[in-house]
Amino acid sequence: MQKTLRRSGGEQGTKPQDSGSLRERKHEFVLREIERAAWELFAAVGFDRATVEEISRNAGVSRRTFFRYFKTKEELLSFSVEHFGQRVAQRFAEAPRKRNPLLALEDAILSVMREEMEDTRQPKEMLGLMFEEPNLRGRFLCALSRWVPVLSKELAKRKAYRGDSARCDLVAALYCTAFDQAHLRWYREGTGDLPAQMKRAFRQLRETNCPSSR
Amino acid sequence: MQKTLRRSGGEQGTKPQDSGSLRERKHEFVLREIERAAWELFAAVGFDRATVEEISRNAGVSRRTFFRYFKTKEELLSFSVEHFGQRVAQRFAEAPRKRNPLLALEDAILSVMREEMEDTRQPKEMLGLMFEEPNLRGRFLCALSRWVPVLSKELAKRKAYRGDSARCDLVAALYCTAFDQAHLRWYREGTGDLPAQMKRAFRQLRETNCPSSR
DNA sequence: CATAAAAACGGCACTCTGTGCCATAATCTG
DNA sequence: CAGATTATGGCACAGAGTGCCGTTTTTATG
Numbered sequence: 001m002q003k004t005l006r007r008s009g010g011e012q013g014t015k016p017q018d019s020g021s022l023r024e025r026k027h028e029f030v031l032r033e034i035e036r037a038a039w040e041l042f043a044a045v046g047f048d049r050a051t052v053e054e055i056s057r058n059a060g061v062s063r064r065t066f067f068r069y070f071k072t073k074e075e076l077l078s079f080s081v082e083h084f085g086q087r088v089a090q091r092f093a094e095a096p097r098k099r100n101p102l103l104a105l106e107d108a109i110l111s112v113m114r115e116e117m118e119d120t121r122q123p124k125e126m127l128g129l130m131f132e133e134p135n136l137r138g139r140f141l142c143a144l145s146r147w148v149p150v151l152s153k154e155l156a157k158r159k160a161y162r163g164d165s166a167r168c169d170l171v172a173a174l175y176c177t178a179f180d181q182a183h184l185r186w187y188r189e190g191t192g193d194l195p196a197q198m199k200r201a202f203r204q205l206r207e208t209n210c211p212s213s214r
Numbered sequence: 215m216q217k218t219l220r221r222s223g224g225e226q227g228t229k230p231q232d233s234g235s236l237r238e239r240k241h242e243f244v245l246r247e248i249e250r251a252a253w254e255l256f257a258a259v260g261f262d263r264a265t266v267e268e269i270s271r272n273a274g275v276s277r278r279t280f281f282r283y284f285k286t287k288e289e290l291l292s293f294s295v296e297h298f299g300q301r302v303a304q305r306f307a308e309a310p311r312k313r314n315p316l317l318a319l320e321d322a323i324l325s326v327m328r329e330e331m332e333d334t335r336q337p338k339e340m341l342g343l344m345f346e347e348p349n350l351r352g353r354f355l356c357a358l359s360r361w362v363p364v365l366s367k368e369l370a371k372r373k374a375y376r377g378d379s380a381r382c383d384l385v386a387a388l389y390c391t392a393f394d395q396a397h398l399r400w401y402r403e404g405t406g407d408l409p410a411q412m413k414r415a416f417r418q419l420r421e422t423n424c425p426s427s428r
Numbered sequence: 429c430a431t432a433a434a435a436a437c438g439g440c441a442c443t444c445t446g447t448g449c450c451a452t453a454a455t456c457t458g
Numbered sequence: 459c460a461g462a463t464t465a466t467g468g469c470a471c472a473g474a475g476t477g478c479c480g481t482t483t484t485t486a487t488g
Binding site: 023026027061062063064065068 | 465
C-alpha cells in the first residue's frame with residue numbers, strides 16, 4: 001500500500017522517501033531547510049539554547065510541523081550519522097567479493113569519510129557538539145549503533161562470515177567503535193588528520209589479539 | 215573549600231560521596247530509596263509513563279529534590295551502569311601484573327557480572343528497557359562509554375600498553391562494545407547464558423585480525 | 429548546650445520539549 | 459473540476475528540567 005517503508009532500521013520522523021512527485025520533492029526541500037536552519041542556529045548559540053521555536057521560524061514552518069519532520073530535536077544530529085552509515089554499507093557492498101572483508105569495510109568507511117570532508121558542511125562543529133554534550137553523545141552513539149545491523153548484513157554475505165550473524169554483528173560494532181574512537185581522539189587532539197587516525201585505529205583493532213593462549 | 219568534587223569524570227547529580235557523617239549517610243539512603251521507587255515504577259508502567267512526580271512521591275521526597283539527586287530521569291539508568299564500570303576497573307586493577315592484560319580485563323568483567331547477576335535486582339527488565347527504547351539505548355551507550363577513560367587508565371599501567379593512550383582508549387572501548395553486543399544478543403535470543411555469550415564475544419574480538427597483509 | 433553558618437529541602441513559577449486534536453490548505457487521482 | 463489524501467498550523471496540555479526563595483535540618487564553634 002505505502003511505498004514509504006524504506007530506511008532499514010530505526011524510523012526517523014521522516015516518512016516520504018521517493019523522489020519524483022511534487023509532494024516528495026517539497027518534503028525533501030523542507031527537510032533540508034529545517035536542517036540548515038538548525039545547524040545555523042546550533043553554531044550560533046549552541047544546541048541547548050537553540051529552541052525548536054526559533055529553528056522552525058527560521059526554516060519557515062510551524063513548530064508543530066518541525067516535529068513532523070524530526071521526531072525530536074536531537075534527531076537532527078542522528079540524521080546525518082545514519083545517512084553516513086547507509087553510504088558506508090552501500091560502498092562496502094560494492095567491493096569485490098575476493099577482497100578481504102575487513103579491509104574492504106575499512107576502505108568503505110575511509111572512502112565515504114573523505115567525500116564527507118569535502119562537503120561544505122560544518123563537520124568539526126557538529127562533532128564538537130556530539131562529543132561535548134553528554135546528552136548528544138548518547139544520541140550519536142545510538143545513531144552509530146544503528147549501523148551495526150546494516151553493516152552486519154553486508155558482512156554476512158562474505159564467505160568468511162556467512163552463517164555467523166553474532167560474529168557479523170560484533171565485528172560491525174567493533175568497527176563502529178573504532179570509527180568513534182578515532183573521531184574522538186582526532187577531535188580532542190585538535191591536530192593531525194582524521195584519515196590517518198582512522199587507519200591507525202583500524203590497524204590496532206585488527207591487532208587486538210592475545211599472544212599467549214589462555 | 216568544598217569537599218564535593220570527587221567523581222572522576224562525568225558528574226552525576228549526586229554530590230556528597232564520603233560516608234560517615236549523618237548527612238552523607240542520609241544522602242546515600244535517600245538515593246537508594248529514589249532508585250528503588252523508580253525501578254518499582256518502571257517495572258510496573260514502563261519508563262515513559264513513570265513520571266518523576268510519582269517516583270518522588272513513592273520515595274517520600276519532593277519533585278524538586280529528585281532532581282537534586284538525579285540530574286535527569288534517564289540518569290537513573292546510567293547510574294547503575296557507571297557503578298558497574300567502576301567495579302570492573304577496580305577488579306582489573308587488582309589483577310596480577312604478570313597476567314595478560316586482555317585476559318585479566320575479561321576476567322574482571324565476567325567476575326563483576328556474575329556478582330551482579332546474583333544480586334536481587336531486575337537485571338533483565340533493566341536491560342530490556344535499555345535495548346528497546348532508542349532513547350534509553352543512547353543513555354546506556356553513553357554511560358558505557360564513560361567506562362573507557364577509567365579502564366584505559368588501568369590498561370595504561372600494564373607493560374604492553376604503557377605510553378600509548380590512544381591504544382588503551384581503543385581497546386577499552388572495544389571491550390565495552392563486546393560487552394554491549396553480548397548483552398544485546400543474549401537479550402534478543404532470550405536463551406543461553408550471559409557469561410558464555412560474553413566469553414564468545416571476547417574471543418571473537420581477539421580473533422578479529424587480518425590473515426593476509428594489506 | 430547554645431548559636432551561627434552551611435547545606436538540604438519543599439514549593440512555586442517558568443521555559444521548553446513533545447503530543448493529541450481539529451480545522452484548513454495543498455496535492456494527488458480520476 | 460470534484461473528491462480523496464495528505465500536509466500544515468494553531469491550540470491546549472502533560473511532563474522534564476531550572477531558578478529562586480523561604481524554611482528546616484545538620485554541622486561547626488563558642
